[in-house]
Amino acid sequence: MAHAIRFAETGGPEVMRWEPIEVGEPGPGQVRIRHEAVGLNFADTYFRTGLYPAALPAGLGVEGAGVIEAVGPGVDFAAGDRVTYTGSPLGAYSTERIMPAEHLIALPAGIAFDTAAATTMRGLTTAYLLRRIHPLRAGDTVLLHAAAGGVGQLFTQWAKLLGVSVIGTVSSEEKATVARANGCEHVVVYTREDVATRVREITDGVGVPVVYDSIGKTTYQSSIDSLARRGLLVCFGTASGPVPPIEPMQLAVKGSLFVTRPALADYIADPAERAELAGELHDHLTAGRLRVEINQRYELADAVQAHRDLEAGRSVGASVFAI
Template sequence: MTQAIRFHQIGGPEVLRLEDVVTGEPGSGEVRVRHHAIGLNFADTYYRTGLYPVPLPNGMGVEAAGVVEAIGDDVTGVEPGDRVTYTYTGSPLGAYSTDFVLPARHLIALPDEISFETAAACTMRGLTAAYLMRRIHQYREGDTILLHAAAGGVGLIVAQWAKLLGLTVIGTVSTEHKAEVARAHGVDHIVYYRDEDTAARVREITGGAGVPVVLDSIGKTTYETSLDCLARRGLLVCFGTSSGPIPPIDPMQLAIKGSLFVTRPGLADYIADPAERAELAGELFGHIAEGRIRVRVGQTYPLADAARAHAELESGLLTGSSILTV
């Protein structure tokens, strides 16, 4: 019998329940994966609260790592016993479980050098960092970027990757503890966004020029500030909305502030092509295996404690990546 976290109504963390469910056998094009570690992502809370509507009752989670137990018809390139990881967006939800049946097309081969815990902590975050660093902009060595939530799971990977590219990183954090973590992972300049004027500090650090790129996973509360941090013809990358959706964009304001660019990318569009996904994953896992990028697993929770994990995730006090274990 499979154990899975499910929710029957939208609401706070308390709506998450650990239940016994029947997984069944994989159908055509599907596999069953026995999970060892499960990724905990802020986007998971959007399904729970109804921001991303799904039919109810439903499972929870879109990222995990484990071993293939069974394969259905028309599945190629993967066999029972293979170590795999996966991440995807949308349906089917259900990664918060001991095992799960899902389409085989989502699987990514997991190198022996990468533990299940590391994979669960970095597959979604690491692939996000990969497209931010390798696809979203043509960075030049010596560029300075602004990274919001610098001590978060994505932030810590981005900061290290940025250093590999020869970039200077300005990172925003809320506490001294988070500042210490961010510095240890390559952030050069810290801005305490609750106590400082972020735009003024960025201008001070850059000699008044601003930065060519802002990487913003916060959304609503940082959007205007992010625009004010950009250099002329700079790019704002809004890749997350932990504080809520960004407001409607006024094109004239972009012109007034320096002919700025704004993009709202989604991971799904950067891993939809299997070859591109494999290339990004290969580069990510290569950096991790060789020690060039360290993945910080800041918090680990048993599967049964998913509600507590969600509550602490939403508190804004966590650092690094969080995972569930089974």
């Protein structure tokens, strides 16, 4: 029988339950997918805690990779196709599920299922951050928080391919080593160095044109203070909590700054754009230009421990659930 992680109330990791489920047959526009691997992302904790609302009871997880077992009417995929996906509806933490075919992305044979589960969300996030948010040019220098994380490792590698230098922040020397190994040119250990001061030193007092901040509450001020005149703060995550309201006059005083809070869903909503970004990601992966290290693997039934590790900062780089 198929199983899934579900939760009936918001709260800590302990609210998650490993339960048997009935999957059924796909309807029009749907497929039944058998997962081979499932992604573990910090955003999953936002749904579990209620920061992102979900109708309860609910499944969990938005990223998976596997094989289509059955298709409903009006679907372009076929049974046996390898696919990956990221996005709603919730429910990726499962051995099997019914999935709208419109959200699926064909997975090339050269990309392993666990690699896909570790990179579809992170890779597409990296793709839109580097290729859609700001017109970066070779020679630019940007600031990236959490440079040793799953997005951080892909981001620094991809940025290097574009000729963009990355100043990355990390919490420890261990993570600094990881960031450097992935192409981070300058690493700031924020637990013992002031980020904005180091950024000004590295950039000869100018600051950076773009800061990519997935941490939020504890880093947004140092992000603002690191920007060059007319720079852009990209708040794409809130690992430490939501960003407090930013007074517009502060943006003027700091150099006529800009702030955006993008969401991946709005950059892959258009099928053609999603295909373009996924194609670029998959090309880099199959050619070996992007390396993916999966440092944590869990059984789906161990999702409680996986979330505890994630929220405690014990995870380095990508994590997946093996099915």
